[in-house]
Structures are given as structure tokens and as C-alpha cells.
Amino acid sequence: MLKIAIQKSGRLSEKSLELIAEAGIKVANSERKLVAQASNFPIEMLYLRDDDIPQCVNDGVADVGFVGENVLLETGYPLDIVERLGFGKCRLSLAIPKAENYENVKWFNGKKIATSYPKILQDYLTKNGVKAEIHQISGSVEISTGVGIADAIFDIVSSGSTLISNGLKEVEVALQSEAVMVGKKLNAEKKAILEKLLFRLHAVQKGRKNKYVMLNAPTESVEKITAVIPGMKSPTVVPLAQKGWCSVHSVLPEGQIWEIIDQLHALGAEGILVMPIEKMIL
Ligand code: ATP
Ligand code: ZN
Numbered sequence: 001m002l003k004i005a006i007q008k009s010g011r012l013s014e015k016s017l018e019l020i021a022e023a024g025i026k027v028a029n030s031e032r033k034l035v036a037q038a039s040n041f042p043i044e045m046l047y048l049r050d051d052d053i054p055q056c057v058n059d060g061v062a063d064v065g066f067v068g069e070n071v072l073l074e075t076g077y078p079l080d081i082v083e084r085l086g087f088g089k090c091r092l093s094l095a096i097p098k099a100e101n102y103e104n105v106k107w108f109n110g111k112k113i114a115t116s117y118p119k120i121l122q123d124y125l126t127k128n129g130v131k132a133e134i135h136q137i138s139g140s141v142e143i144s145t146g147v148g149i150a151d152a153i154f155d156i157v158s159s160g161s162t163l164i165s166n167g168l169k170e171v172e173v174a175l176q177s178e179a180v181m182v183g184k185k186l187n188a189e190k191k192a193i194l195e196k197l198l199f200r201l202h203a204v205q206k207g208r209k210n211k212y213v214m215l216n217a218p219t220e221s222v223e224k225i226t227a228v229i230p231g232m233k234s235p236t237v238v239p240l241a242q243k244g245w246c247s248v249h250s251v252l253p254e255g256q257i258w259e260i261i262d263q264l265h266a267l268g269a270e271g272i273l274v275m276p277i278e279k280m281i282l
Contacts, residue, residue, distance in 0.1 A: 001042050002186075002193040005062035008047035012179050015087040016066045020045070022278070023200035042193050054079060057182055063190050064183040070156065070175060072182055074119050079182040083198060086205060088179035089158070092117060095168040096152045097145050102171050108132045108152065114144035115154035124154075124174040142166045200279075207277040211257055214249045215264060215272040222246050228263045232282065251277065 006016040020027060025041040036045045046062050053065040058077040068088050072079065094113070096102060105128045112133045115121050125132055135150050142162050144150040154174070157163060163170055186194060217225050219239075226235050231250035238247050248269075252260055261272060 001044055002064070002190050002197070003044045003046055003062045005046040005048050005053045005056050005065035005067075007050045007053070007066070010050060012050060012066060012068065012088045013047075015085075015179065019066075019085065019087075019201060019204065022204045023197065025197075025200075041197075043197070051075070054182060057184060060184075063186055064181055064194065066179055066181055069177040069180050070117065070120065072180065073175070074117050076119060079184055081180045082183045082194070083181040083201065085179040085181060086208070088177070090156050090177050091158075091173050092120060092154065092175040092177065093157045093170045094152060094154050094172040094174065095142075095157070095163050095170045098167050098169045100169075102169075105130055105172055107171075111151040112149075113152045113154050114141050114150035116141055117154060120175060121154045124172075142168065203279040203281045206280040206282070209254050210251050210277050210280060211254055212249070212275045212277050213252050213257075213260075213272065214247060214275070215269040216240060216245055216247055217264075217267070217269045219244050219246050221268045222248065224267050225264060225269060228260055228267070251280070 007013045017027070025043065026039045027036050027045050028039065034047055036047075038045070046056070048056060050067055050071050053062070053067040054072050054075040054077040056062045057065045057079055064082060066085060068090070069081070070090070070092055094108065096107070100107070108125065108130045109132065112135055113121065114135045114137050116136065116138050118134050118136045121134055135144070137144065137149070141153050141155040143166060144153050145168065146166060153168065157170055160170060183194070213229065222237055225248055226237065229235055229248070229250040229252060235248050235250035239245075240247055257274060261274070264272060
């Protein structure tokens, strides 16, 4: 049995459960108890506060955990990042009142900075040779400068709109974070379960990063078209009932879809269909 800790309720909960579900693992979570066993895979889910996850994995209460890299680094436990999960993306940044003149990180010398991430901030300041006072608070960090508790803040930013509405501007990014799977050394039995889980998670994640594309093209353009879309091995080309036309199928990286579609269109492709891929095993 492999014990997996995920956030009980918060920004990472839904995406964590979704990933497990897409890996075909059924966990009854109707009442969201503290612990739940999967019915068709040898895992047990532990629902915890995100801040407690690194310690639980470190102490062996859980074998692996899904947690923000920011939380992992702040707690400082010596865990391995087994897998980057691709969700919960955010950054930890320094922000100062909008009207301040800012040139570089030296601005923070002698300043008071409010944060709930004192460890990551201290590491960043030390690395940059800055001496500042860190004022640790647990919530509403963004209002600290407005109420005069601090000269600057160090906090999680995703869109930046919270900063703007508090009259702040982001001046330094100290950490780019996303949800990660953390773990420690496991025994052979648990390791085998983890490998099986990772195999499935990779299939889901690869599927998410790619799209299945189908299109019709005049046979004479097929060569040029297949040069634009490489596909997993090479694209599938099948003749259509209509003479002189083919159907081309391929797998394309999500991030380049529009660029490639523009090229395909220019080469005479018609009836272009782009479809999501649920799982992808190479
Ligand atoms: P808990 O009750 O479990 O302690 P929390 O309030 O500390 O929850 P959440 O706000 O749910 O935590 O955030 C969980 C994680 O989501 C963060 O640690 C961070 O890694 C990530 N995250 C992504 N985007 C954001 C964002 N805009 N604001 C805060 N956290 C974010
Ligand atoms: Zn928390």
C-alpha cells in the first residue's frame, strides 16, 4: 500500500484528485474523510493541510505528497521531488509601494519586509547580499505596507491583480513554483506501486500536453503537410473516397497548435479537427 498525502481543501485539492482520477484510480471521497482507500489500486489517500504534507512525508506518515514547491522549500525538509505536476503555478515575489523609485535589489537594504515565507525570503536576501528585517505574518501580507507594518512584502503572486489593488508593484521574482510530488526512499513494494502510478501519470500528463489533429488535404500537398507535422512516429496518411484527397492524422504539441494550423491552412488543408488526448503511452 502506497500512502499519498494531498491537500484537504484549497487550491491544490481539486487538481490533485483530478490527476489521480485520470490515472484510473477510484477513491471514494464523498465525505472527504482524513483517510480514504482506493478501490482498484493499492493506494491510500491522506487529506491534510498543505503545510503539514512535507513533514508527514518526512516522518513516514505518508509515502509521497502533492504539495506546492513553495511550501516544500519553506518547511525545509530534505525530500526528493519525484515529479513536477504542472498545476498550482505561482511565483514568490518582492513587491513595494507603486510610487517608490526602484533600481535594483539593494533597495531592500535596511527595509522591513512582511511575509509568511521567512525562510525562502532569507535565503533569497542572503544570496543577493541584502540585509533587511523580516517581519513574519501568517495572512493578509498584501495589506502590510498600506497599514504601515512594513516597507515591502514578499508573497505569492499569480496574476498580480491583488498587488495592484493594494497599490504595490512586483519588483523581484524569487521563486517560480508549481505543485510537485515529493517523496523519500521507499521499500521495494512501495516503489513498485509508485512506478506504476508514475507510468499512468506520465500518460495523462503527456496527453494533456498534446492534441490529436486530423485534416483533409489534396494528395499533391501531403508531402509538404507531413513535413510541418511530424507526429509520434510519422503522421498517418489515408486516402479519402474522393479521388486526389487524403486524410492526415497526427499528434501535435499543444503550445504550437495555432502556429502549425496556420501553416497547414496555407498549404491547402481543409476540415482540420483538433481533439484532446486523454492518455498517451509511447
Ligand atoms: P491549507 O488550508 O491547506 O493550509 P492554504 O490556504 O495554505 O491551505 P492555498 O491557498 O490553498 O493554501 O494554496 C495552496 C498552494 O497553491 C500554495 O501553496 C501555492 O503552491 C499554490 N498556489 C497557486 N496559485 C496560488 C495563488 N494565486 N495564491 C496562493 N497559492 C497559490
Ligand atoms: Zn497552508
